[in-house]
Amino acid sequence: MTARPANAHQARLLRLLRDGGPNSRAQLGDQVDLSRSKLAVEVDRLLETGLVVADGLAASRGGRRSHNIRLAPGLRFLGVDIGATSVDVAVTNAELEILGHLTQPLDVREGPVAVFEQVLAMAAKLRATGVAEGFDGSGVGVPGPVRFPEGVPVAPPIMPGWDGFPVREVLSQELGCPVMVDNDVNLMAMGEQHAGVARSVRDFLCVKIGTGIGCGIVVGGDVHRGTTGSAGDIGHIRVEPDGRPCACGNRGCLEAYFSGSALARDAEAAARDGRSGELAGRLESAGVLS
Ligand SMILES: [Zn+2]
The missing domain is CATH 1.10.10.10 (Winged helix-like DNA-binding domain superfamily/Winged helix DNA-binding domain)
Structure with missing residues (x-):
């Protein structure tokens, strides 16, 4: 349909x-x-x-x-959440109840062709369980800025090979349904607005700390993306002149201090140099802090 x-x-x-x-x-x-x-x-x-x-x-x-x-009870939607190190694929009905869900490790740096091969295989696996025959629409989140009207990632710092890749067009052809592509944190903000903590508010920020740091900006009930889709891409704002080197090549970015890996590194340092007995205990039992 x-x-x-x-x-x-x-x-x-x-x-x-x-x-x-x-x-x-x-x-x-x-x-x-x-x-x-x-x-x-x-x-x-x-x-x-x-x-x-x-x-x-x-x-x-x-x-x-x-x-x-x-x-219509037979409507089916495919949700795809591409992270830096994993991908989630879910099938929902039109009321957005999840009917089937798969998660797998993935390296987003392998590029869009390899990633979508995996995503389509996961979608086929879900279809084979009987939860969907086909899809009426699909929403895709990627961990970087997206030019929303065209569904194209724009210079995403942690996604080499994705700049300008026509995600929306390619997936729409493969799935045979309309596809919407957005930054993952914008979608997370919309999820909080639909069924989470932001249901009763119209203006809020949703900050995600993972491999990178992103922010969904909702103003007056609508996601604010900015002209290039990077309004919420706060991870590479410089917070410390000549600060720590960042994966993007600049220095002193927010991510260099507060991304998941930066926090884990600081925690490990605190465990090893005796500043935190609690963290030292965890490091000893788990072998790694994450
Ligand atoms: Zn940076």
Whole structure:
């Protein structure tokens, strides 16, 4: 199925059904700025596309009872989270409940061709379990800045070989469905907004510390990407003139001090030179601090 919403009203109705589950026409009408007749037209058009289906009778609010409508139960989406050292692939229904999930180690520096070969093999493995026949859409997160409209990574510091690679176009052809590509921390921020700690706020920052450091900026409910998609790419802001060397080639970057590996290195130093008995104990039992 490759149907898509034909206008902003339909897109809003789909979002309400995604976030709120099955709903009556009357309840949807309370949440959108549409006359009753216009709402009926848009809902009928969505029913024709097959994106939504009738789903039992709604509770009576006086007068004739209407059918609940919901997103088509057969819709399937593929989520792909490419990290620097691992990749997660998940299948969800239209209400974003996870139906199947795989995680594997991966080295993002092997480049997009090798990485997507692995991602597609993982997607095929999930399909083979019976959770999906095909996909209606896919969202892909990558650990670097992305030119969002085209779905293309832009000079990602920890992803050699990915600069300008048409991720969206290539994956869309392979999967046969629309694909959206974004920076992984922007997607993490959207996840927190959808079902996490940021559900009730419209302005927030979501900071991720891993191999690199990224930041999702949400302003007025929307992700702020900046003109080149790098608004939240805070890892290489210089915090210490002539400071520690960074993997990007510059000195004194935020990441050189606070990335996962920088913190582990500092922790190990504190364990070895006697500044922390607690860390020394952990180093002795685990052999490594991470
Ligand atoms: Zn740097």
